[in-house]
Amino acid sequence: MASEKFNLFSFQGKMKILHLSWLAFFITFFVWFNFAPLLQAVKTTLGLSTEQVKTLLILNVALTIPARVIIGMLTDKYGPRLVYSCLLIVSAVPCLMFAFADSFLQAAIARFLLGFIGAGFVIGIRMVSEWFPHHELGTAEGVYGGWGNFGSAAAAFSLPTLALIFGGDDGWRYAIGITGVMSFVYGFIYYFNVTNTPKGSTYFRPKNLGAMEVTSKGDFFLLLIMKIPMYAAMALLAWKLSPNGVGMIEANVVHLIYGGLVLLYLFEVKKVWNVNKTVFEQEVPELHRYSFKQVAVLDILYFTNFGSELAVVSMLPLFFAETFSLDPVMAGMVAGAYAFMNLMSRPAGGFISDKFGRRTTLLILTAGLAAGYLLMGMVNSQWPLWLAVATAMACSFFVQSGEGAVFAVVPLIKRRLTGQIAGMTGAYGNVGAVTFLTVLSFVDYATFFYVIAGTAMIGFVTLFFMDEPRGQIAEVREDGTVELIDVSHK
Missing domain, CATH: 1.20.1250.20 (MFS general substrate transporter like domains)
Structure with missing residues (x-):
């Protein structure tokens, strides 16, 4: 390092x-x-x-x-x-x-x-x-x-x-x-x-490429459950392209896609079993275990924060244009303030997480995110425009700082699986975007913001099940020796 x-x-x-x-x-x-x-x-x-x-x-x-x-x-x-x-x-x-x-x-x-x-x-x-x-x-x-x-x-x-x-x-x-x-x-x-690691450091690779490794029976089933929303989101996208949505593909093709997704999920279950069946035969030594529960909590949080960011960025210009009767250019500039926050907010979330602890930071930022979207739901044409923009920017700070804080934890769970954990967490962000944009197609703006706030509160509750990363994680070098990687101050 x-x-x-x-x-x-x-x-x-x-x-x-x-x-x-x-x-x-x-x-x-x-x-x-x-x-x-x-x-x-x-x-x-x-x-x-x-x-x-x-x-x-x-x-x-x-x-x-x-x-x-x-x-x-x-x-x-x-x-x-x-x-x-x-x-x-x-x-x-x-x-x-x-x-x-x-x-x-x-x-x-x-x-x-x-x-x-x-x-x-x-x-x-x-x-x-x-x-x-x-x-x-x-x-x-x-x-x-x-x-x-x-x-x-x-x-x-x-x-x-x-x-x-x-x-x-x-x-x-x-x-x-x-x-x-x-x-x-x-x-x-x-x-x-670039190089993958600093000189002299080992790049730890997973034992199998087929599926994510887990280290207990409970985690095996939790992984399979957490895979389902990703397939559901893809099914939702297929539905959007169906005659019930934009009508790009015919109903029988959509049914074929649904069937394909079910088969793909069953195939993935098989791959997860092939990679992890040993956890049913013998216990993984304590030193080499990690808790998949940590990944599940981060998935739910990223579903809310990055999912809402992607959804809100795409609807905010229209929201400001319709609520405050702005022309498209002005509405786009005003809404752009939300995206601009990314430059400072994500690094700020990561920095706060480094200084004050991973879970505490996530609890504060998730609560702020919920409060921010509750306020956004209350914005109407009676509000001064500057106050509506300030509310959107404050909400954006909590959203994007939360994203930074989530990915401050991802690499501390299991080093050799960091790409897979980041991939799954990142995918959940896209699942969130698909979900929230689908909700928006059925409800008004205020309800849309309230739904995101409600999802954030679910994320807040799940955080009480997340453990603060402590001590060290163990990885095995190619020669069989064990390397301990610090994930927190002693």
Whole structure:
């Protein structure tokens, strides 16, 4: 573990890895969110209907849930250096496909495949955890998450201008094409400038790639239960594309997708059994155990905080426009304040977590998140606009600090499984977004905010079942010797 001081203005050692990694994450989000800011231009050029545009927005996130789980597994097995580089290089292909699409079908396939780049976040969580000691880990992961996440806001601000500079009907194509080229080039830059661990450190890999390892019988069943909402979210996305939703696919195809998801879940049950059946034959020694309950609590928290962030960012401009009769540009700028908070809030959540304890920080931030959304539910046209914006920004602080605090805990559970734990937790964030946006399609804005606040209270209660990470976690080196990794102050 690198021992130099934590200095954001340094570009040496562990700080170089942090800067290169958040930039990789920034580029993945820049590419993933390159459609929404240019939506009108794409709609006009390709002659799309409003329903088809909605379909493209759904397809953009459809693959991210399974992708985060898969990418987490690959990261643990092959190392973040290789996996991040490959993801950036390969994702340039569907990005350029979308830039040159001349039909709805081509655009739909490209957007669906681009959902994979939304999994990039998971890779850096493992990379950063290899380079920073436990007492700096929350801050480092917060900087990685917060600054990288800003790629979505950067796309919103810069791509329309870039399209205008190129001009003409195809300006948007060049703007989107440039994001693909950036991703492709940066994949090589990342590969040749990072290593998975500091010199002399061991990169611990899971024993099996097929499924997440657990260390008790109870955890085996809890893992299977926690997998179900991810499949339910994918079924919900299929329903949105059905005749009951935007009508992109026929009812019999939707039923085939439902059947496929059930078979896929049963296949995953089999894989989980193959990897973990030994826990039914003999007890795992205390030294090598970890509590999957910790992962389940973090999943629920991330469902609420990142799930609500993704949902709220997409509806907030419309909310402000309708509530305060603002023009679209003004509403977009006002709503942009919510996303801007990411730059400071995620690092702040990680920093507070490093200083004051993991569980205490999460309890405070989750309570603040619930209170923030309760207030958001009360906002109406009688409020002064500045107060509504201040409420949204305060709510955003608790949401994004909470995300930082969640990922301050993720790498402290079991080092060799960090990618998989981050993948599952990250996937739950997308499950939350799908759930909250579906709720929004049935209820008014106030109820939508109250539902998120209620979900946050459930998360708050589950935190009492989470244990503060203490002492050390044990990992076995290839030569059979055991290494103890500090996860807290003695």
